[in-house]
Amino acid sequence: METYTLNNGKKIPKFGLGTFRVEAGESAYDTVKLALKIGYRHIDTAIMYGNESDIGRAIRDSGIPREEIFVTSKLAKHYDGDIVLIKEALDKSLKTLNIGYIDLMLIHWPDHDHHINDLIWKIFESYYQEGLFKSIGVSNFQIHHLENLLKKAIVRPVMNQVECHPLLSQVPLQKYLTDNDILMTSYGPLARGEVFTGKTHEVLEEIAKQYGATVAQVIVQWGLARGIVMIPKSVHEERLIENFKGQELVLAPEDIEKINQLNRGRRLYSDPDNNINFL
Numbered sequence: 198m199e200t201y202t203l204n205n206g207k208k209i210p211k212f213g214l215g216t217f218r219v220e221a222g223e224s225a226y227d228t229v230k231l232a233l234k235i236g237y238r239h240i241d242t243a244i245m246y247g248n249e250s251d252i253g254r255a256i257r258d259s260g261i262p263r264e265e266i267f268v269t270s271k272l273a274k275h276y277d278g279d280i281v282l283i284k285e286a287l288d289k290s291l292k293t294l295n296i297g298y299i300d301l302m303l304i305h306w307p308d309h310d311h312h313i314n315d316l317i318w319k320i321f322e323s324y325y326q327e328g329l330f331k332s333i334g335v336s337n338f339q340i341h342h343l344e345n346l347l348k349k350a351i352v353r354p355v356m357n358q359v360e361c362h363p364l365l366s367q368v369p370l371q372k373y374l375t376d377n378d379i380l381m382t383s384y385g386p387l388a389r390g391e392v393f394t395g396k397t398h399e400v401l402e403e404i405a406k407q408y409g410a411t412v413a414q415v416i417v418q419w420g421l422a423r424g425i426v427m428i429p430k431s432v433h434e435e436r437l438i439e440n441f442k443g444q445e446l447v448l449a450p451e452d453i454e455k456i457n458q459l460n461r462g463r464r465l466y467s468d469p470d471n472n473i474n475f476l
């Protein structure tokens with residue numbers, strides 16, 4: 198699989214599988230097993246998704262060497278900055294996944310008190326130094342959250358995973374991240390289905406038709422062409438394959454620009470500045 202190089206020299210597959218709302222139990226196990234068989238080598242999960250155990254089991258049962266698979270997880274709860282509880286949650290994530298180490302651990306959501314973000318980051322840094330997390334990063338951080346974090350961080354975050362799709366292209370945030378040697382992952386690439394409606398769909402479908410591709414594939418490639426990690430979620434074999442094949446598409450620069458023009462700054466998920474958490 199094609200990879201990007203993170204700012205600590207580690208590689209991350211450019212494309213992966215999202216697993217938010219992939220039900221714990223056989224659904225998560227079967228989906229990940231199937232995705233690995235198709236060729237996926239990057240699985241995105243989180244403590245709050247409740248499916249780490251099944252994902253870990255699918256990875257162990259896959260027969261694929263551990264080092265060939267990249268796993269991201271995320272810490273959502275901040276426990277009011279209680280160090281013992283935060284460490285307990287991180288240890289539990291490692292134990293539940295049971296795959297030795299986590300390739301990338303993210304702070305799932307910025308705390309509105311930046312001292313708590315600093316404190317969690319310090320703990321993340323200690324797990325990173327111990328080799329339990331191979332890389333550490335953040336999610337849903339706005340520029341101001343990162344500016345605060347970078348003042349105290351010893352280890353620079355490698356990643357910011359944020360909502361990003363044709364209706365919210367995140368160009369200014371991506372520029373800031375690039376300037377600071379931090380990669381961006383897009384979540385919600387299909388904008389909760391809004392890319393399949395109205396004017397947005399008309400434009401995307403017209404582009405897709407030119408390439409004999411689907412709208413989902415065009416979006417996957419739009420992100421990859423911008424240097425973004427793409428992690429669409431599906432539990433259906435035909436869609437897992439369809440999304441995976443989006444990696445092969447080559448879009449003309451003018452088509453990428455047409456998609457950029459669809460940006461309306463429209464959030465379909467929570468706004469990190471106005472929600473204390475994303476639930």
Ligand SMILES: NC(=O)c1ccc[n+]([C@@H]2O[C@H](COP(=O)([O-])OP(=O)(O)OC[C@H]3O[C@@H](n4cnc5c(N)ncnc54)[C@H](OP(=O)(O)O)[C@@H]3O)[C@@H](O)[C@H]2O)c1
Nearest residue numbers: 215216217241336384385386387388413429430431432436
């Ligand atoms: N860091 C964060 O705060 C955060 C927040 C949200 C998500 N995420 C991560 O990002 C991943 C992706 O985001 P997401 O799951 O919210 O949204 P998404 O990937 O944009 O969309 C998933 C939805 O689209 C459907 N779908 C998938 N492929 C399709 C295709 N080719 N054609 C038509 N429909 C298709 C899926 O249905 P089926 O499953 O039925 O196919 C599912 O309902 C998550 O799974 C999670 O890992 C992170």
